[in-house]
Amino acid sequence: MLYRENGQFKTSYTSDLQVFPIAQDRIGIALLLAFAVFAVPLLADEYMFRAILIPFLILALAALGLNILVGYCGQISLGTGAFMAVGAYAAYNLFVRIDGMPMLLAILLGGAFSAAVGVLFGIPSLRIKGLYLAVATLAAQFFCDWAFLRIKWFTNDSASGSVSVSGLSLLGWKIDTPHEKYLLCLGIAIVFAMLAKNLVRSHIGREWMAIRDMDVAAAVIGIRPVYAKLTAFAVSSFIVGVAGALWGFVHLGAWEPAAFSIDRSFQLLFMIIIGGLGSIMGSFFGAAFIVVLPIFLNQALPALGALVGVTISTAAVAHTEFMIFGALIVFFLIVEPHGLARLWSIGKEKLRLWPFPH
Amino acid sequence: MKLTTLAFGAALAVSAVSAAWAQAKEQFFPVLVYRTGAYAPNGVPFANGYVDYLKLTNARGGINGVKVIWEECETGYATDRGVECYERLKGKNGGATVFQPLSTGITFALTEKAPADKIPLITAGYGRSESTDGMVFKWNFPLTGTYWDAADIILQHLAKKEGGWDKLRGKKIAHIFHDSPYGKEPIPLLQERQKMHGFELTLIPVTHPGVEQKAAWLQVRQLRPDYVLLWGWGVMNSTALKEAVATGFPRDKMYGVWWAGAEPDVKDVGDGARGYNALALQHGAEPNSAIVKEVLAKVHDKGQGTGPRDEVGQVLYMRGLTAAMLAVEGVKRAQERFGKGKVMTGEQARWGYENLALDQKKLDALGFSGVMRPISTSCADHRGATWARMHTWDGKKWNFTSDWYQSDEALIKPMIRAAADKYAAEKKIERRTPADCQS
């Protein structure tokens, strides 16, 4: 009743090819963006910004990048942490070594370096498929872990191997309050989400999906696997690299290679599986789920325990978090293997019929 | 839409007012711990010691009557979880007094954030060595010593063993370290001493978590060093000792830093680790000290003990105990200036940590006689003391096997100054003026 496109006629090709063809969708997204930009800063406190919203946005961006590679192009990659690290360290070196380098440019160039490294480690995908490729990308992960610990040049010859960044500013505007950091990450996330959405609807996106579904058949009908796979690695690593630079610059402030370890790669993979492979919206859902769940469990479990009259030690809470996390992942995979995005689209379909049953 | 915004606004206003009402009546200490993960065996006794001392403080009547409250937050030794814990706890219960991350990685991250939030960081026996310089690092307190002190003292001990610094020439020293900022911190000092005295230094990194050390010890076997320095944490320590047994390297030639010389590291290996030496950061295992007896009587006997009873008095437990003691004493000192019996803010506590003056009398009164030596901090020196000695495992317990050493200020002070200046230049921080030190 509410979610119908009656009366919405498209009179030009441009309007037909819109990302959100249905007016209700457009209104919904506009409201969501307005809420995110204007209302959230008024309602959220510093903790919400620093511990929930900013990590959520940055990891959603990284999940977006990974989703392009795994969800749209079908190449399983477990080296995402390494690409984030490359982005972060490249941006750091550019920012610190070149006087007057604008922060945003440093971050974007960090992404570019990450794209180059991504293409390099993506070359094996031309020959190796599936699980074997997943393990091959772990080579990237461990190699980068080692490189950033051992090669002193990357960390500006710091004795301890730890680097830090301060003095962030965008076009002369100093970015040091959580509010401003949130808006920066939100802006970058929105821009990249729009770019990614349009990219996957274009012909390169269709090439990726063809490779994902049946790569031999795709090659037979004339799609060049080299071009498709390597561009997927490049675009994905670029986005992941930008996210890594943001993680280091905006969220952590000071980091060492362990911040981008294999746990991070697994975390991102979880996000896109739970959120939905092959879905832009799904990356955001998955990131929200994975970021909020541990914190929620951390607060809720002692509270629940207190209700029942049992004090739970921090160790027990941490272990229970693990157990519930694992159980929830399995639960989601059983209930909806296509992720939260699929639940969302089922919801929208039901909304089309509402209030009628069929 | 407008109505809901109004409602939100009203709710915000009420909560703001009520937050102001909820004035701090108690001193809040956040406790960052890791009771899970690869470093849990060492993190657990430290956390238990820390919390037990806070409980003891309350049992003794609080800090001049002010009750102490605390909240644990699990970091799992991961930097981002440490940052999340920091953000969650910094404003709670009227504001956190001090943070002690027990992780060099988290310390680096919080060093950036703590000054803005005006909360001091105590990194007793770890953290950045250059944060000794309080004129640059206003909010960091590496009380009782840093890794440069530790490395220097081990080398002093080795020199003493050999019969003088000149006898070290030509000797081979292998530094087996955890491949992280923690393990890499002492390297500049080791290299300085190498230049001065001409011994051969070989650096052998071990990747986290440190269970894979076969290749490292094969290298040790090929190298046949005279001494091995062990800079590990968690499982890496016991694995190193096991590999030493497996390759036949004499354990009495191994010297660990004060984080590699505790019961969890040697218990497993038992007799095999006999002869292994490690630094004792002023205290060792002190089961007969007055403070331990007091903790057992006032906390454990009342059923309030955080951990098992037989852990009380072990090395890392004592480390946590002394860390908490320093935290509490700093607040007590701050109260002397800002009002006895009042709750101290982070800023006021920082002044307390900068002006600690714990002489032996005060320490004895607290129950730390024979456990701690006097410590006194100042604006320029946030470290306060550089005493340490060696203890050795005899298969059943740790015994002190050396005199007291102090690190060589003449060598270390310029290194600290240079590193602190480099940090200040990078971050564009001005060195504090002496006038600022008085405030």
Added chain:
Amino acid sequence: MGFFLETVIGGLMAGMLYSLIALGFVLIFKASGVFNFAQGAMVLFAALAMARFSEWFPELLKFDSKVLANVMAFVAAMALMVAVAWLIERLVLGKLVNQEGITLLMATLGITYFLDGFGQTVFGSDIYKIDVGLPKDPLFLLEGTFQGGVLVNKEDLYAAVIAAALVILLSLFFQYTSTGRALRAVADDHQAAQSIGIPLDRIWVIVWSVAGFVALVAGIIWGSKLGVQFSLALVALKALPVVILGGLTSVPGAIIGGLIIGVGEKLAEVYIGSKIGGGIEIWFGYVLVLFVLLVRPQGLFGEKIIDRV
């Protein structure tokens, strides 16, 4: 020369230890097509069970004999692993029949987290001891020929022998027993196997139990060497290149892959690593596998990947 021999022997031993863990991966993949990322957690869980039971039984039942404690602990731990296998089949695999590979992979990752948390909740997160009487001191061979002799770790030697015995046992099991044949049939085609009357769920419980047994043996050996603690689960990351190199479906491949990776890693760390600062062990194995895969995308002994278009 002596030192080179030492490194090679050390590498071969380390490789055998990796292949102990790799066997579990191969078993499950061979029989159900699932890449079990939870193998590391299973090794940890089994080792924790063994370590703690061998502590608790003597206390609870008041006896002193170490041998009896170890035997009882082994039996109890094995029973626990069978229970875990049954639960995994019931609650996870049974519901995810016919899903894509990556979904099953993610499900095993979820099981990893669950087992990690559960194991530490029930058994604790301290370092625990496993003592099955394996000797700890080193053995020095050929002391006359080479100065200082060639070091051979006795414990690793026992482990190598046990691993080889396991491989032979498992190969015989797969080839000559009816259950083994049924397992191979299920691996080939689930539906065809079901249609000729092979009970799928029972087969999967058997497979995961055998993998649990392998995990227990691996856990005992690794735990005896390093002590049982959470970080044991991370050793599985070192066994992954072994699995891939040998081929996901080949049991002898797990051993050969293990030997190659073990020797390669140690030689690289000692000879190349010492020149460039060290710590290259972990990625060297993976990079080695990467290059082998470029030449043979299915691993050394794996089944050739056939794409039907």
